[in-house]
Amino acid sequence: xxxxxxxxxxxxxxxxxxxxxxxxxxxxxxxxxxxxxxxxxxxxxxxxxxxxxxxxxxxxxxxxxxxxxxxxxxxxxxxxxxxxxxxxxxxxxxxxxxxxxxxxxxxxxxxxxxxxxxxxxxxxxxxxxxxxxxxxxxxxxxxxxxxxxxxxxxxxxxxxxxxxxxxxxxxxxxxxxxxxxxxxxxxxxxxxxxxxxxxxxxxxxxxxxxxxxxxxxxxxxxxxxxxxxxxxxxxxxxxxxxxxxxxxxxxxxxxxxxxxxxxxxxxxxxxxxxxxxxxxxxxxxxxxxxxxxxxxxxxxxxxxxxxxxxxxxxxxxxxxxxxxxxxxxxxxxxxxxxxxxxxxxxxxxxxxxxxxxxxxxxxxxxxxxxxxxxxxxxxxxxxxxxxxxxxxxxxxxxxxxxxxxxxxxxxxxxxxxxxxxxxxxxxxxx
Numbered sequence: 001x002x003x004x005x006x007x008x009x010x011x012x013x014x015x016x017x018x019x020x021x022x023x024x025x026x027x028x029x030x031x032x033x034x035x036x037x038x039x040x041x042x043x044x045x046x047x048x049x050x051x052x053x054x055x056x057x058x059x060x061x062x063x064x065x066x067x068x069x070x071x072x073x074x075x076x077x078x079x080x081x082x083x084x085x086x087x088x089x090x091x092x093x094x095x096x097x098x099x100x101x102x103x104x105x106x107x108x109x110x111x112x113x114x115x116x117x118x119x120x121x122x123x124x125x126x127x128x129x130x131x132x133x134x135x136x137x138x139x140x141x142x143x144x145x146x147x148x149x150x151x152x153x154x155x156x157x158x159x160x161x162x163x164x165x166x167x168x169x170x171x172x173x174x175x176x177x178x179x180x181x182x183x184x185x186x187x188x189x190x191x192x193x194x195x196x197x198x199x200x201x202x203x204x205x206x207x208x209x210x211x212x213x214x215x216x217x218x219x220x221x222x223x224x225x226x227x228x229x230x231x232x233x234x235x236x237x238x239x240x241x242x243x244x245x246x247x248x249x250x251x252x253x254x255x256x257x258x259x260x261x262x263x264x265x266x267x268x269x270x271x272x273x274x275x276x277x278x279x280x281x282x283x284x285x286x287x288x289x290x291x292x293x294x295x296x297x298x299x300x301x302x303x304x305x306x307x308x309x310x311x312x313x314x315x316x317x318x319x320x321x322x323x324x325x326x327x328x329x330x331x332x333x334x335x336x337x338x339x340x341x342x343x344x345x346x347x348x349x350x351x352x353x354x355x356x357x358x359x360x361x362x363x364x365x366x367x368x369x370x371x372x373x374x375x376x377x378x379x380x381x382x383x384x385x386x387x388x389x390x391x392x393x394x395x396x397x398x399x400x401x402x403x404x405x406x407x408x409x410x411x412x413x414x415x416x417x418x419x420x421x422x423x424x425x426x427x428x429x430x
Contacts, residue, residue: 009076009192014290017071031283032064051247051255051267061270065279069286073212073222076191076289077204080227081262083269084220084282088187088207089119090275091221092154095183095205097273098239098264099151102128106152107145109136109166110397111159114387116185117394120154133397136171146178151236153180157196157336158188160372161382161406162320162399163345165332172200179236181229187211187373188344192296193337197226203261210373211343213288214295218281223265227258240264295375295411300340302377302417303409309418310347315425320399321345343409344372346382346399353402355428356381360405362424365416372408377417379407 007015018029037056039045047053056062066084074082085094096106108120110133120131132145136155146153153175155166168184175182181202186194190211196204206212208220231240231253240260243249247267253260270276300323307321322329323341333341349355359379360368366379370386380386382400395401409417 010293012075013072013192013292016075017068018286029065029068029283029286031279032059033279034063035059051250051263059279060274060276061266063277063279063282065286066277066282069208069277069282069289070222072286072289073191073206073208074224076292077186077224078191078195078197078226079204079224080258082222082224083262083265084208084222084277085270085275086221086277087219087275088185088205088209088221089115090273091205091207091223092116092119092185093124094221094265094269094273094275095203095223096124096129096152097269098261099181099237100124100127100129101151101238104128104149104151105130105132105147106154107132107134107142107150108153109155109159110134110394111136111162111164111166111399112154112156112185113160114382114390114395114398114400117387117398118389122389133394135397136166139170139174142171142174143178146174146180150178150180152183154183154185156185156188157194158322158342158344159399160188160344161346161386161404163188163322163342164320164399165322165329165336165341167332168194168196168199168201168336175202176200179234188342189337190292190296192293193300193339193342197224197228199336202226202229207373208285209371211296211299212292212373213285214292214373214375215284215288216371216374216376218284220277220281220285221275223261225259225261225265227261229261231260239268244268296340296343298411299343299409302411302414303341303343303345305414306407306409306417306421307345307347310421313422313425315350315429317348317350317403319345319347344406346404346406348401348403349405349425349428351403351429353383356403356405357384359424359428362427363420364423365412365420366407366424372406374408375411377408377410377412379405382406 070082184196184201204224383402387400
């Protein structure tokens with residue numbers, strides 16, 4: 001879209017980054033299913049490889065379909081640029097890769113998706129990185145955890161699985177005071193409900209697999225750069241501020257300014273890690289984003305109705321949905337995500353672990369899958385699946401205790417979802 005009017009979210013989710021195909025006039029973004037791109041001449045090729053000109057070289061790095069998706073997500077998030085990749089987990093590594101070195105650490109929230117906890121507590125050790133897990137509601141603990149080797153703070157705006165709302169601005173202020181970036185996983189909220197950059201985040205990561213695509217068809221991830229962080233303010237981020245040997249001493253921040261992180265993600269991250277998003281996945285996600293605001297409105301409406309019913313059911317011990325007035329996070333909803341608290345939450349079933357297992361086996365409309373953010377309502381028993389590798393203490397801290405199930409409320413008829421849960425709870429607690 002051209003510079004000019006300030007367009008609304010509903011317009012941008014359809015049009016941002018997309019233009020009619022110059023060769024055919026096709027209005028929908030084509031799937032550019034190609035590996036490589038013909039250079040105009042030898043000089044053009046040399047300029048592309050030397051980062052002196054922006055263009056397409058090889059689809060591990062850049063692809064026209066993926067480029068539209070990158071621009072659309074960056075626009076919706078209010079970022080300077082974005083890099084799409086193969087999954088949400090890939091996006092997390094892509095976000096950390098330019099920041100970290102052996103011996104460095106991140107400070108991460110205890111309330112994270114179980115796979116993220118495992119990635120940060122186990123896998124990144126193989127790179128010589130480490131993570132400190134802290135309750136982000138305790139700002140003093142966050143401050144105390146940051147040391148001279150800390151290179152980032154990482155949290156989820158709406159935490160998976162419990163749907164807890166993070167005070168992004170407060171944690172951003174702590175990170176700013178320490179001179180390090182705040183990375184926010186915005187998968188559960190999407191930019192329709194929350195825009196972390198407006199609350200002080202430096203980087204935003206997404207599993208585009210979830211609500212952005214919204215139809216359970218493809219995996220993908222994205223890293224959005226705010227373009228607001230001064231990577232040259234100190235010597236903590238040499239990958240961005242110091243000469244890059246692979247590009248004859250080019251300094252990314254000096255050369256690309258607000259787009260330094262984005263260019264590094266493509267020129268170094270995708271080049272060497274190869275976590276590439278395929279163009280067909282980008283196409284599906286672009287189509288999904290066109291209806292993002294409509295879907296999120298329905299997701300939230302249904303979540304409020306279902307959570308309210310569950311909270312009043314005697315077979316349920318508690319519900320964690322932040323959209324309920326009984327939630328300790330209810331007060332943050334208006335501040336952090338005024339359009340609603342999302343569609344992800346947990347509830348505890350009387351009867352514990354065994355009752356939870358019976359519940360998921362007794363549902364008909366809810367699908368028992370390891371996913372969220374689908375138009376279909378989904379359920380999983382996190383303690384025996386996504387959070388199985390964690391210790392009991394970690395499970396409790398993450399909101400995935402053995403007596404708890406996680407639900408992702410879809411866009412079906414809310415009364416049908418309630419009836420399905422009613423039947424399954426009867427079977428589970430009989």
